[in-house]
Amino acid sequence: MLRLTSIDLNKSKIDTLAIAVCEDVDIHDDPKIKAVIRRALKLKEFNGEKDEIVTLYDVPDIKAQRVILWGLGKLKKTDREVLRSMAGKTVKHCIKKRLTSLYFAVPDPSLIKMEMSAVLEAMQEGAYLGNHLFHKFKGEEKKRALRQIHFRVTKQVNQKMRQLSLRVVAICEGTTQARDWVNTPSNEKTPEKLTRSIVNLAKKQCLKVQVLNEAQLKKQKLGALLAVAAGSQGKPSLVLLEHKVPGAKMTLALVGKGVTFDSGGLNIKTGTSISDMKSDMSGAAAVAATLITAAKLKTKTNIIGAIPIVENMPSGHAARPGDIVRSYAGKTVEIGNTDAEGRLILIDAISYVIKRYRPQLLIDLATLTGACVVALGDKIAGVFSNDDDLAAGIIASGEKTHERCWRMPLPEDYKELLKSDFADMNNISSTRAGGAITAALFLSEFAADTRWAHIDIAGPAYLKSESAYCGPGGTGFGVRLLSATIRDYSNI
16 A cells, blocks of 8 residues: 655656645755745745645646645654654545545655654654544445555665565554454454454464463463453453564563453443443554564564453452452452452463563553543553663653653552452552552562563543544554564663
């Protein structure tokens, strides 16, 4: 779908050409494109300010039916995300106009003060992700994704950046796959169905796959995970994916929360908070998609994916507030609230992975707490870690991908809030304050001495309204973030 091209605009007929324009600096060196920009800037309605748009038709010296000029604003505020958003919005604009193909004039990197790889990567990401539509359950849908999106560059850049384009496509495919899993309704995404879907796609990429079913989970004594699943007719599983590289010196483990629907259990959710709980497996979707992406890219790092998959439902078999369960690590946990279920399935998965694979690094992703959304809003994830370098590496990756993360504290004295009179720990704090922190502290008890980070994605994993390059619903948050972190793995 994404292609680099070096066409001559004076000779090749195209449907639509898109040109990014800064309001204060010329960022293109092609005389024909500069002439079009000058013509557009003479119009009263276009100055190149951010998100201004004008369409010209039958432009002299360019064989395009239409030329879309999109304002970026001032150069000093133009970064990767501005370019990514511009590309995504332009694609969405073309989809609404029922166009089928689009050519982007890629800005000159020396003029826009960025590396060509950064410019191209950002624009291609925005275009690919903006072109994603989820219409599986619609009978008739007028919107259609663009068939082809081209990026016009010089012949030298064309040859040099082909591998970059392949990488962008693979990572964006993973992101849209994660979106599709999240957007799928829970009646079509029972634990068994999600397990099969992940396993089938993982096997296609030759990942080593193992699934621990309910009987095996009982035999292995993953009691915390099983307690969450007890109230549902859906059968739980722990999906283990392995991307193994001969000679690799280190192993990274990724753990993703996979609650296919979270009713809250007997502490049932009330009001509107329950309506989007099909998205409570966003961490699982991101981890599975990241492993599949790593396999496609032949990433030179050992990566383990551990995905506990359950449904949290109320029934006569459901775990009760006050119940005490024994985790895989041997610690007992009093269930203070059945709606604090994500941390229960995560601790068993984390402990199991550490004991079996002994990873040097472990990162878990989870839509874990509403408290994190209260603290950071719905566009920023919270990072909790026992390792400064690992936390810094994740945050730096988020700056590149605009999957933004903010480090949160892990104060030792807050562990007092998780004390139980009857078990080793309680799964819920004795106070509502600091809920995201106490949830992370709960997980930290099971990370032991492993370098570990927890990313609470409750805010950015699922959005009610569309953004520049994502429709409403699942965002696929985490796939690009983790892929960038893995790429910089040697620096962590």
